[in-house]
Amino acid sequence: MTQAIDRLVASPNSLGKAALQKTFTALQCKECGEQYGLGAKHVCEDVCFGPLEVAYDYEAIKNQVSRETIEAGPHSIWRYKAFLPVETDTPIDVGTGMTPLVKANRLARQLGLKNLYIKNDAVNMPTLSFKDRVVSVALTRAKELGFSTVSCASTGNLANSTAAIAAHAGLECCVFIPADLEAGKILGTLIYNPTLMAVKGNYDQVNRLCSEVANTHGWGFVNINLRPYYSEGSKTLGFEVAEQLGWQLPDHVVAPCASGSLFTKIYKGFNEFVKTGLVADKAVRFSGAQAEGCSPISQAFKEGRDFITPVKPNTIAKSIAIGNPADGMYALEVARKTNGNIEDVTDAEIIDGMKLLAETEGIFTETAGGTTIAVLKKLVEAGKIDPEETTVAFITGNGLKTTESVQGYIGEPLTIEPKLDSFERAWERANTLNRLEWQQTQV
Amino acid sequence: MAVKVLIPTPLQKFTNDEATVECEGGNIIELMNTLEDKFPGIKKRLCDDTGELRRFVNFYVNSEDIRFLDNKETALNDGDEVSIVPAVAGG
Numbered sequence: 303m304t305q306a307i308d309r310l311v312a313s314p315n316s317l318g319k320a321a322l323q324k325t326f327t328a329l330q331c332k333e334c335g336e337q338y339g340l341g342a343k344h345v346c347e348d349v350c351f352g353p354l355e356v357a358y359d360y361e362a363i364k365n366q367v368s369r370e371t372i373e374a375g376p377h378s379i380w381r382y383k384a385f386l387p388v389e390t391d392t393p394i395d396v397g398t399g400m401t402p403l404v405k406a407n408r409l410a411r412q413l414g415l416k417n418l419y420i421k422n423d424a425v426n427m428p429t430l431s432f433k434d435r436v437v438s439v440a441l442t443r444a445k446e447l448g449f450s451t452v453s454c455a456s457t458g459n460l461a462n463s464t465a466a467i468a469a470h471a472g473l474e475c476c477v478f479i480p481a482d483l484e485a486g487k488i489l490g491t492l493i494y495n496p497t498l499m500a501v502k503g504n505y506d507q508v509n510r511l512c513s514e515v516a517n518t519h520g521w522g523f524v525n526i527n528l529r530p531y532y533s534e535g536s537k538t539l540g541f542e543v544a545e546q547l548g549w550q551l552p553d554h555v556v557a558p559c560a561s562g563s564l565f566t567k568i569y570k571g572f573n574e575f576v577k578t579g580l581v582a583d584k585a586v587r588f589s590g591a592q593a594e595g596c597s598p599i600s601q602a603f604k605e606g607r608d609f610i611t612p613v614k615p616n617t618i619a620k621s622i623a624i625g626n627p628a629d630g631m632y633a634l635e636v637a638r639k640t641n642g643n644i645e646d647v648t649d650a651e652i653i654d655g656m657k658l659l660a661e662t663e664g665i666f667t668e669t670a671g672g673t674t675i676a677v678l679k680k681l682v683e684a685g686k687i688d689p690e691e692t693t694v695a696f697i698t699g700n701g702l703k704t705t706e707s708v709q710g711y712i713g714e715p716l717t718i719e720p721k722l723d724s725f726e727r728a729w730e731r732a733n734t735l736n737r738l739e740w741q742q743t744q745v
Numbered sequence: 746m747a748v749k750v751l752i753p754t755p756l757q758k759f760t761n762d763e764a765t766v767e768c769e770g771g772n773i774i775e776l777m778n779t780l781e782d783k784f785p786g787i788k789k790r791l792c793d794d795t796g797e798l799r800r801f802v803n804f805y806v807n808s809e810d811i812r813f814l815d816n817k818e819t820a821l822n823d824g825d826e827v828s829i830v831p832a833v834a835g836g
Contacts, residue, residue, distance in 0.1 A: 345801075345831045345832040351801040455834075513833075513834065514751060561835055609800075611812065624835065626833055
């Protein structure tokens with residue numbers, strides 16, 4: 303225990319001076335409970351090698367926040383700063399968070415639901431995915447811990463976000479991606495001028511390589527040695543939904559599962575709001591969405607296993623193609639204890655999901671969002687979502703980054719002459735032919 | 746079989762701060778035993794009391810997760826590289 307107390311020393315580089323009492327107290331192993339100091343560490347290295355998570359003083363949080371103080375805070379994730387593991391009064395704030403919670407009436411009608419909402423992180427700032435939340439927290443903490451170079455292992459969105467926010471914060475940046483990522487995600491990283499390593503392998507291989515690099519370079523890897531801080535940023539999705547629903551929790555959540563972190567942190571966020579008296583306690587069901595071509599968590603759920611067997615990803619949903627998910631077993635646990643489900647869908651269903659969301663709600667999401675909508679549909683059809691339930695589907699990324707995935711499935715524009723009769727002919731055809739047939743028709 | 750083993754930072758205190766060590770072993774189980782002979786105390790950190798590999802420790806042989814090979818019976822050849830990664834992160 304003395305050893306543990308010795309380790310509970312703040313980093314010598316922790317320079318932030320908080321006006322209010324610090325609300326996070328230690329890093330704690332999720333498995334054995336061993337505590338560590340608040341440095342850059344993600345593994346319970348003295349006991350069981352389990353993952354570390356930030357522990358909080360909820361009484362201190364309770365004394366600092368109320369619905370009113372939060373509502374008076376910045377229009378970003380930092381209105382929930384007391385629930386986040388940073389000390390500074392000036393976190394990196396690039397307007398991340400407070401994305402729309404859209405009442406999705408047209409999609410709801412189509413699916414047979416009555417109270418459906420879309421939490422739309424396809425328009426999160428600055429890089430149009432939920433990753434801006436976790437990166438804002440991780441890089442703020444990275445600065446507090448004295449890192450000058452930051453890095454990550456990414457399926458694309460995280461690379462965009464880390465490179466962009468590092469540029470804003472003036473940090474050196476080196477990011478690692480699988481070489482076969484969508485062009486939009488590569489371009490959307492390079493523009494910020496990081497060092498970009500395209501690894502010839504899948505995400506799990508990139509991830510392993512990064513663990514090895516983290517061992518040998520003194521960098522702040524947002525999703526490796528800074529992961530306990532980084533992952534806390536996803537709680538803000540839960541906080542925002544609760545606040546946007548008028549300080550109450552929904553009945554059912556449907557969210558994508560890649561590593562499983564986001565899924566478990568939305569759950570943690572809801573619980574923290576209950577614990578600190580901001581919302582009334584309520585049973586919320588959590589259902590997770592995976593692509594069939596990379597569904598280790600869904601497979602374990604369906605087979606009743608409490609362990610994850612890794613798989614080799616083969617799906618168009620690259621942003622959630624993690625075959626060896628770090629928080630897979632915790633996502634399983636959340637789905638089971640909340641009476642939810644974890645389901646998977648085919649690539650064709652994912653594309654249909656993207657189209658359905660776009661056509662009914664005007665939201666263009668990427669493949670991960672298509673997965674979530676397709677799973678939502680599948681669960682409704684299977685009677686696993688009650689039409690009366692207030693259901694929130696989490697859309698975590700933007701379709702403009704992955705245009706390849708829908709090319710060939712949404713038709714082409716009708717090309718016409720700048721003449722009225724050309725338009726009239728085309729208009730008639732547009733109204734008599736299926737859109738996918740337009741491209742084969744000369745107008 | 747002489748293999749190269751990549752030791753993660755938390756275990757380097759057993760290997761005199763070496764990040765890479767050479768070791769013998771025909772498979773992963775044997776490698777655990779020879780690692781223990783060379784660096785006493787290390788096996789207890791990698792395996793539980795029943796000798797099974799710990800749940801949160803990942804082993805890779807030439808970059809391939811041993812769960813896609815023969816798990817702890819995965820055969821090792823001269824020159825192979827074994828990487829030990831505690832608590833997979835990412836995502």
